[in-house]
Amino acid sequence: MSLRNKLPALRLMFGPLIAGLAGIALSGGVCIQATAFANDGPASVARSVLAATSGQPDFTIDPPAPAAGAATVDAARFGVSENNSGEENEAAFRRALDQCRQTGAARLTVPRGRYRIGRFVPGKGSRQASGGIIELRDFKDFTFDAQGAQFVFESRRDFFVIDTCERVLVTGFTMDWNRDLEPPQSHGIITRVDPAGNFIEVEFPDDQPVGPEMTFYEIIELDPVTLDVRHTTGKPILGVASMDLSKTEQVSPGVLRFYHDAKRHGPGWLGRQAYAPGQHYLFMRLRYESHGIVLRNVVHGTLSDITIHGTRGHGIVGAEGSHHYRIRRVRMLRAPDRAFGFSSAADGIHIGGSSGWLKIEDCELAQNGDDCVNVHDNFPSGVRRSPDRPDTLVHETAPQWRYRFDPGDLVELRNADLSPAGFSSRVVGVDYKRGGGFSLTLADPLPSGLVQGDRGFVLFNRRFDSGHYRIRNNVFRDNRGRGLLIRTHSGTIEGNRFVRNFYPGMHVSAGYGSYGEGFGPENIIIRDNHFENTHSAEWKEHGDAPGDLAIHVEAQAGIEPARLCRNIVVENNRFVNSRPPEISVSAAENILVRGNRFARPARAGRRDPSPGVVVTHSANVVEQDNITEPVPASAAPAPATIP
Template structure:
């Protein structure tokens, strides 16, 4: 078949995103010190900062400045910027230290605003966010494990063990080859053995046979508890030259009617001069149920407890019909599934294909305790609508984005997790991401239901090194669905171009694409792909998609139509396990291969 050529229009995949700056008829600024803020000692500055913010809002002040210093926020009174327009906050290179489990900064309903030049951090003297744990001993019968915590002479009094994430003891980075992780729900009682050693009871020893003396873990004490900077419903917002050393949750969060915003030259990095093993205990930047149109460029995201960047909107899998107009949803939360009157709801089949049915919401009643809500629609639902349908709330679309010139590295999960389209991902550097460097995904099951599919996406000119450390998804660039039924032939991913990327040292596949249509893999260079040991059934399913024997080759396509694979080059300087392009014969249609170099074969 003929190759696709330029069937993706460049103007479609490079969003036209312009972020407006503040405009002032007459510039006027004030300082937080005018309202009682002090950088001396550990006194709380929350009330003083809030007085300054409210004054700026009501008096139409152009800029709030902070003299350079170290400012503490110790009583839970944290800055909230609400409803400011044509406004700038300049931190002056200051550091802001927080010790209460509450969002550090909240910026909401602001327009044409800028926030710049400051650092935020958690006060680790009030309690560590995570600690390095080393397996010192495993009981002969497997009923307990002793963990030593070398950062302490004696473990702190408050020391919850929330998750145990595999760590490379040589590089002190998240993940290690075939590493397994587990969480606090799986363990039993913990007790101090004196000094820095904690004994952890293991109620199901057969589940922990992978534990061996000397293994290292990042033990998180916080996960999704409080975010550093929350962004809600802003328009034309710029955050620049911000540093986040740590937070007990996500670093940046964007939700709601947020649109046209930018992160530039922002860093999520470990504080120098510390033994810390984590920055933000969750995602570096978490974007969900928003209006999209954002730019992230020249940023550095590292050592996150989850994905560096996660872009998605939430769906719901399954419902119970109450009557012709009303349904009940289970396993939902108002913050995760923000249904509201007027929201247009699209119903999809269980394989993600369209049903052709959509209806606007008339009313919603929430029962948060039972994780349920009842939705009444403004129009009658067809009798034959299956209760296993997947619901997309089309009020939200977190797509239309540019992600470029960033460094995503040494984090626990994926570099970038993409559930939304109309995007451009270019000139980024990915290094030692525990999961895939770039994961393109959509799905719905009991645990997660995220993404409405992707259309129009370009991934180009990126450098990817030593990622998929734990063999999470069997490919460093991974495109797939998760559904109760498994793969789907419906092309939920359309018009995707992956080109001119360099991928170095990946343990299994370099690129895997599925459930897609009109995809180009072109001019990519693969250096030492398939260089890790094959993961077997004995290694378990943790952090890895099921049916690992299903994956073959260095490049693979399945459940697809119109895939074009051309001018890719594979070069191995060390022995590797596989060296071919694999097209799954029973689920793939119209796949073209041309001028690929260094592959053993192009099998079908």
């Protein structure tokens, strides 16, 4: 029997004894503590955590402050028109913005209307050019006010790029991608499963353009009524790596036959995956190809009152150099006349490699293709000493676009378990290899006694710091990933609603994962949030199911990670019909979990024995005054709307 299955019995038999010996607080859920508290008990630890944890107090985002008499420019004067082609409107916006930049205008306005923007170039390439279709570059004290206009983008570039700007406001429009040119997703219904288990046949209704050349990243089950993402049958997400798309056949108009990769999985594999006629699936055809709004080197910028109905990648990206920026009253959701699909092909808001100081407030992020919000910084693993030079680090495959280094950057070596290796230095030279990999020359030689280990080092670039954030009063719902993925420090997360997230509502984590994300979440307050019917997927990490609010470190197989999660307060949150345990804590220290409520469907004749809080590989974790409360088994989910 697993430890988790033994917990209820252990609690009844030994709870008081364990609590007395190890200083463990047992209430509402179960807190398992690997080590005794280092001081006089849980109350003292709770006081220490509260004293060390401020979260992120409020800070100011400066609005535009244009010079007295600065002009307002009407985009229509430069040819922006509802009657134009996308290519004509792209050129007209460029002329209007050039005029604003050259004259120091305070504001560009766009008349209400529906505008096609950008020139579509057919072909198989995911991007047709770099840069943005609309670009705000080198602006200061400027407002882009679209006054309720609708933008339908038609070029494969990023839709709206804001680069090297200070005190700018972008507001007042709806944006979408022209799906008739290239659908980001397609809706398919299984009509036949090969009795031998080697293929499935899928019908694509709604006059979607499909053919045997169709490719996709993965397919995921849909609710047959709402056509939102669901995972009700335990079937896995089917990724393209499991398929042999070279064998795809057109059975009839609108019907394709897909084969799995028999070399990888052997014969009959698809037949063992529980696929059946009548099941609805979303085929994810685009994911990271280009993004909705990209902020790069933006200081004191605001995105406000914007609706996003569709992108070819992330909805909003906060990238290198941006700091003190705000995203408020932004909505991402499918267009009302669209029966299926995502509002963003990947994350709703993706923050990485920025300089932090971010506010996300009063937003509704729904039907995103991955996490609603992801805040992180990247690191490469498998970094090694150069065999030839004591002052050089090398990596054989790391791509430059993901791991960026420049002379002057302060880098810190970490061991494979993410613990400090005790060495930092400045970069003095960078050599990126064609096709992947790099060589970094450092100002200081690596100490001869520094042990590399079989898995090499992890390398943190301290130039990047996406910490300092306030995420308040938002709704995160009906998406394919997590509601929030938080992998950095100094944050206040309060008053949000998490509803029907496919994976856990919130991950506060660091570690390897798929990309190497997060230097360590610490000094975070998580309070007054509401989680309901989230974590629908049977998802496990390292053999254990994370909680609906999971605090943990992702490590490589066979390694117990360092405790990077520290000084975190989780208080006064409510979990309704979540998958127990509602809260999980791993590879953490100095954590206070108090005053949370776990509302579970009532079970006739017995109390649900599952713990509300599970803690492993951690120290100084205190649980206080959490309670489990029954709710009617038939209780309908509360509506997910902006407070």
